[in-house]
Amino acid sequence: xxxxxxxxxxxxxxxxxxxxxxxxxxxxxxxxxxxxxxxxxxxxxxxxxxxxxxxxxxxxxxxxxxxxxxxxxxxxxxxxxxxxxxxxxxxxxxx
Numbered sequence: 001x002x003x004x005x006x007x008x009x010x011x012x013x014x015x016x017x018x019x020x021x022x023x024x025x026x027x028x029x030x031x032x033x034x035x036x037x038x039x040x041x042x043x044x045x046x047x048x049x050x051x052x053x054x055x056x057x058x059x060x061x062x063x064x065x066x067x068x069x070x071x072x073x074x075x076x077x078x079x080x081x082x083x084x085x086x087x088x089x090x091x092x093x094x095x
Contacts, residue, residue: 007092011085018077022070033063 036043037056044056 007085007088011082011089014081014085018074018081022074026067026070029063029066033059 036059044054044059046055047053048055048058
C-alpha cells in the first residue's frame with residue numbers, strides 16, 4: 001500500500017499548471033470589471049452600438065461567458081490530464 005511519490009508530485013505539478021493560468025484569467029477579468037465599476041461607472045452606462053443595451057450589461061454578460069469557458073477548459077483539462085494520474089495513484093494504492 002505504498003503510493004508512488006513521483007506520480008503524486010506529477011499530479012500536483014499538472015494541477016498547478018492547469019489552475020494557475022485559469023485563476024489569473026478569472027481574477028484579472030473580475031477585478032478589471034469591478035475596477036471600472038468603482039472608478040469609471042459612466043463607461044458602463046453608455047449605450048452599446050446605439051442599442052437598448054448598455055456597455056455594462058454586455059461586458060457583464062461577457063464576463064459570465066468567460067467564467068463559463070474557463071470552467072469548461074478546466075473540466076476538459078482535468079479529465080484529460082488529472083484523471084489518468086489519479087487512476088494511477090488509486091491502482092498503486094490498492095496494491
